[in-house]
Amino acid sequence: MAQSSTAEAVPARKGKLKLIILIAVALILAIALSIAGTLWFLGDGIPGMGDDVAGENAVAEEVFTPSVYMGIEKALVTTVQGEGRQRYAQVYLSFEAKDPQALTAAKLHLPLIRSQLVTVLGSSSFTELQTPEGRAGLADTMLATVNQVLEQEGEPSINRVLFRNFVVQ
Template identity: 65%
Template sequence: MAEDNTPAAPPARKGKLKLILLLLLVIILAVGLSVVGTMWFMGGGLPGFSDDGTSAEEEVASVFEPSVYLDIEKALVTTIQAQGGRQRYAQVHLSLEANSEQALAAAELHRPLIRSQLVSLLGNSDFMELQTPQGRAALAENMLQTVNQVLEEEGEAPLKRVLFRNFVVQ
């Protein structure tokens, strides 16, 4: 009787490995589709895309404008009235925030007028109010309104915020 010289059948391992990889791929695909489907039906849309089909990165890049800052080098220094007629000392170091370099250039150009208005505003402030965070926030808002009013009178673009770098009342 003749011997069969045909090679032995490949081990069953290769078949099982292919089956495991295929099953793993199907599971990953199913999980991914379920997440995207859930987001779609919950109203979030597809991740990374807005309703008009543009990507979120493109949308943010077209809207985002970094702020620019101008430090007022010399502090605003004045005296303010406290209860009982006593004179108190106030010193404020400021920075101005804007959306464009042109707005800061305008503020730099009109700095003497702005500084004068801010010193007057600080001098008319109440000492007890300036000791609270709410009072300082209100002062910053009033200073912003004053600066923007000066810039508006001069036909310039408004600023975004007035920031305190240092604030001393005593």
């Protein structure tokens, strides 16, 4: 009888060994599928699966061009009307552009641009210049004015007008 009990124990161990191997293979397969799914959902794709064409197009589309800046050395100073009194406004400006040629053109036509900007600043109201929304509106108006002058001269336009210092009193 002793022999029959050991004979039955050996097949039970082989069955458990097969079950352990099956579970290990299933676990490894689940981990591999999880990694592949994560890579796919994150947009990287599975390495070596022919995504080279899409990657080359993405690189060709996005070319970073840094902005170039030019500061106006002298402040724009003018009077503005506010609450029945004359008030003063002093603004230091800088121009931002992607094309350095636009800043070269702005420097060339700076006397005309300064004159137009002083007119725009002088036509603003004191209460309007005290609010952030009023200053943002003034920057947009100044941008349109500068680009209008540059367009009349046949030059490229600038992207933004930036305030370096802004004082109203």
